[in-house]
Amino acid sequence: MKRQLLMGAALALTMSATAQTKLLTNGQEAHQIPAEIYGQFAEHLGRCIYDGIWVGKNSNIPNTDGYRTDVFNALKDLQIPVLRWPGGCFADTYHWRDGVGPASKRPKIKNVFWGGTMEDNSFGTDEFFTLCERLGCKTYLSVNVGSGTVKDMNDWLEYITGTEDCPNVNLRKQNGREKPYKLDYMGIGNESWGCGGNMRPEYYADVYKQYSGYAHLYSNNTNPVRVASGSNDFDYNWTEVLLKNAGNNMEHISLHYYVLPIRDWNGSKGPDRGFTEEQYFSVIRDGYKMGEMIPKHLDIIAKYNKNVKLDVDEWGIWTDQEPGTIQGHLYQQNTLRDALLASTTCDIFHQYAYGLGMCNIAQMINVLQAMILTKGDKMILTPTYHVFKMYAVHQNAKYIPLNFFSPKYTYNGESINALSATLSKKNGVYHLSITNVDPKKENSITLDLAALNATTVAKAEILTSKSFSDFNSFDNPNVVKPANFDGATVKKGELTVKLPPMSVVTVELK
Numbered sequence: 144m145k146r147q148l149l150m151g152a153a154l155a156l157t158m159s160a161t162a163q164t165k166l167l168t169n170g171q172e173a174h175q176i177p178a179e180i181y182g183q184f185a186e187h188l189g190r191c192i193y194d195g196i197w198v199g200k201n202s203n204i205p206n207t208d209g210y211r212t213d214v215f216n217a218l219k220d221l222q223i224p225v226l227r228w229p230g231g232c233f234a235d236t237y238h239w240r241d242g243v244g245p246a247s248k249r250p251k252i253k254n255v256f257w258g259g260t261m262e263d264n265s266f267g268t269d270e271f272f273t274l275c276e277r278l279g280c281k282t283y284l285s286v287n288v289g290s291g292t293v294k295d296m297n298d299w300l301e302y303i304t305g306t307e308d309c310p311n312v313n314l315r316k317q318n319g320r321e322k323p324y325k326l327d328y329m330g331i332g333n334e335s336w337g338c339g340g341n342m343r344p345e346y347y348a349d350v351y352k353q354y355s356g357y358a359h360l361y362s363n364n365t366n367p368v369r370v371a372s373g374s375n376d377f378d379y380n381w382t383e384v385l386l387k388n389a390g391n392n393m394e395h396i397s398l399h400y401y402v403l404p405i406r407d408w409n410g411s412k413g414p415d416r417g418f419t420e421e422q423y424f425s426v427i428r429d430g431y432k433m434g435e436m437i438p439k440h441l442d443i444i445a446k447y448n449k450n451v452k453l454d455v456d457e458w459g460i461w462t463d464q465e466p467g468t469i470q471g472h473l474y475q476q477n478t479l480r481d482a483l484l485a486s487t488t489c490d491i492f493h494q495y496a497y498g499l500g501m502c503n504i505a506q507m508i509n510v511l512q513a514m515i516l517t518k519g520d521k522m523i524l525t526p527t528y529h530v531f532k533m534y535a536v537h538q539n540a541k542y543i544p545l546n547f548f549s550p551k552y553t554y555n556g557e558s559i560n561a562l563s564a565t566l567s568k569k570n571g572v573y574h575l576s577i578t579n580v581d582p583k584k585e586n587s588i589t590l591d592l593a594a595l596n597a598t599t600v601a602k603a604e605i606l607t608s609k610s611f612s613d614f615n616s617f618d619n620p621n622v623v624k625p626a627n628f629d630g631a632t633v634k635k636g637e638l639t640v641k642l643p644p645m646s647v648v649t650v651e652l653k
């Protein structure tokens with residue numbers, strides 16, 4: 144009996160001891176991680192545009208020329224590389240002329256996809272391009288294919304990029320903008336398999352060729368990157384048919400993938416907060432599936448045109464709406480779980496960055512997996528915002544592959560990797576980001592620095608909290624926020640990082 148008890152104690156000791164994982168690298172730089180992987184998406188949906196970034200010049204909320212000052216400053220800090228606008232499903236109902244000229248003369252429209260909300264069009268083309276100029280980010284326009292015409296698109300392109308003496312260019316000048324704007328990317332339709340026209344891939348391929356051909360003629364020879372409306376998550380046939388039929392007419396093709404705690408598009412998707420471990424586990428597990436679908440889509444693309452890049456231009460967690468909010472506005476809270484989904488997904492993006500053009504999390508403010516939430520004149524930064532800020536060091540850095548066998552996080556008999564990591568180098572400085580998704584166990588890693596030109600930890604930051612369901616509220620805005628971290632040390636040329644349960648750490652090595 145006594146012997147049995149002792150054995151039990153020894154077992155318990157082993158179980159609670161921190162698992163240690165050796166990360167291996169030869170220090171060789173692989174591909175560049177495009178900054179555009181950290182792209183944002185702002186749709187006319189709920190309070191993303193109105194109340195989110197735009198309050199108008201006459202608002203009591205502090206603003207500069209109508210843009211909320213607090214939100215603008217937070218976005219500027221995030222170093223946003225590219226912004227997609229005006230949708231989403233909304234884009235295929237948007238007629239650009241409604242959103243230019245004196246605000247008082249712009250017609251009101253009903254946002255048919257998102258709650259039937261009436262919008263006054265006070266945020267339009269000039270407001271979007273001016274915002275991007277002030278943020279210093281690239282512009283990504285979604286063109287209306289579902290309910291627009293080729294002529295509407297051409298006129299819009301002329302308005303934005305034209306220099307000649309013609310009505311569309313003169314209209315822009317009359318509206319106060321002499322110089323053309325810079326248009327970097329244009330999406331030809333959105334989810335053309337669904338809200339963007341319910342098309343078959345064969346049909347859309349033809350429509351795509353028609354629009355994309357004229358797009359290059361009318362964009363004042365600035366030739367924006369053309370993004371074909373791509374597949375819904377695992378629909379490889381859509382990518383295949385598009386590449387086969389129009390692969391030589393596109394520069395990029397998109398991919399949309401949303402993670403639902405309960406994968407039921409027609410029923411309850413699971414709450415945004417106050418969820419169970421089962422729903423925590425399913426989100427992280429399904430997030431990892433991005434790492435299966437990207438290489439499969441890339442393989443199909445490479446069969447037809449190796450130069451075409453994949454843009455994951457909508458991704459993130461989609462839960463039930465926060466109770467008490469307007470149906471169709473897709474307002475949800477943002478928890479530590481969502482932050483870990485973001486860090487593990489960005490690690491996958493880094494791995495496949497050689498084939499990716501950009502990625503745009505959905506969405507920037509007050510919608511789905513938002514960076515920022517607002518309420519009246521208040522603003523909070525979400526846990527996902529903090530991950531994007533911590534991960535900004537990887538923008539335009541060189542990716543350095545790591546090899547390791549991750550310990551497992553097991554729930555209800557199912558196991559997934561507990562650890563996810565990225566190592567990159569920029570301007571002679573290395574950054575290692577590691578996520579431990581296990582909600583109960585600390586996990587520790589070691590990394591032999593011999594292959595790297597680094598000897599010390601210059602800085603380390605951690606994002607964690609007591610519960611995976613913790614979030615920042617307007618009354619308590621700093622529950623989940625980054626802190627300096629002292630769990631990363633170097634001894635005899637070896638880095639050790641001790642990761643608490645449910646944490647993401649970024650270490651700067653010099």
Ligand code: AHR
Binds near residue numbers: 186230232505
């Ligand atoms: O991001 C919300 C919606 O999700 C977008 O409008 C649409 O493209 C997708 O279905």
